[in-house]
Amino acid sequence: MAQTLILNASTEPLTFVPVKRALILVLKEKAEVVETHVSKRIRTEKRDYPYPLVIRLVKYVEIPRRFRSMVSNAVLFARDHYTCQYCGRHKSELKRKERLTREHVKPVSKGGTDTWDNVTTACSTCNHKKGDKLPYEVRMYPKATPFEPRYIALILLSDQMDEKQRPYIEPFIKTAMQTG
């Protein structure tokens, strides 16, 4: 089931939430509906409502720095296009027992931090191979320099987006990629 995209009052995409949570925001008049699903409706006990695909907050919210800087695997893998930054294989090319992992370019054991500029996407095999070594020690360098994604909405690079949500996110992705 498609989730609802939340835009800030400035129309900057913020995040996806379950559709029921989005509807509550709308009913409480904290957000207004921007796009609805063509045919789907959402039913409650008393009545049914249009299915909100995109909503916009009435008031602008600052995103706390700590949320923005928190590394999550979902956003990390999206930032790196679901591709191992060492062997270059896409998620779809991994073998059965392999998976994408969070890899610390400078290992935590050597003082590396769990921050956007020090984490990259690696397949489990490459992660294991690199171990707790520095890039020059094992001659393994990530293909792209790690950076902090500017918008949580980078998550849209995931496959779950509805076509009607895409135009609200894409302009921001491009900006995020360029400034990254």
Ligand SMILES: [Zn+2]
């Ligand atoms: Zn790999």
